[in-house]
């Protein structure tokens with residue numbers, strides 16, 4: 001009996017001594033597990049550039065500056081839905097051309113791109129697609145991307161949900177009638193994007209593509225455009241240009257300058273690593289060759 005009391009006493013002391021040590025070890029272990037799981041969950045967010053664009057002839061109104069800030073913060077929280085710039089972290093840039101097709105300049109731009117073996121992306125207005133289907137066909141046949149730039153070039157921020165939906169689907173259908181593929185990329189006119197617009201685009205399963213560098217090609221002299229490209233171009237830049245006379249004339253020098261600066265000019269889908277058309281199979285974007293989607 002006495003022996004048993006002695007054993008309990010001994011056991012009690014052991015428990016008293018061991019408990020804090022055990023608790024300490026358990027806490028360290030939990031902390032370690034938490035740290036490992038937070039490391040596993042820690043996914044780097046998208047790299048989001050400042051949207052750059054200056055003009056000597058056009059002072060961006062305050063609304064434009066605040067729009068750029070708003071779009072940048074939207075891009076941070078809308079990974080995979082809204083792209084301002086590429087995500088390759090290498091010396092690659094892409095050229096995008098808005099507001100076509102038209103009777104003269106889009107065709108010339110395609111010819112110039114072909115001469116330099118460069119692939120571009122054309123954000124087409126649906127109304128123009130209806131007028132110039134042969135130009136859309138040509139864009140596609142040479143491996144350039146045909147993308148959506150609304151049907152009637154209205155600000156989506158001023159439209160209802162159903163009107164945004166119509167602007168998108170009418171253009172997609174017109175493009176499909178010509179090239180038998182539905183675009184996956186859309187650039188809302190004037191870059192007028194907010195969460196409401198983004199949600200409506202997402203409801204159509206499309207990816208919104210903004211731009212990171214605007215050189216006001218439709219307004220500025222060749223010297224200004226080239227100077228701005230030289231000064232501001234970064235790796236992964238999405239450069240916005242337009243289907244017009246100025247750009248058709250300046251494009252050879254724009255391409256030559258970018259090549260001289262050491263940039264690979266690649267197609268938009270390669271720089272943002274998303275398919276250019278809907279319902280296409282997953283593509284290996286590590287491939288350097290141009291894709292024939």
Ligand SMILES: [Zn+2]
Nearest residue numbers: 098099189190
């Ligand atoms: Zn436009």
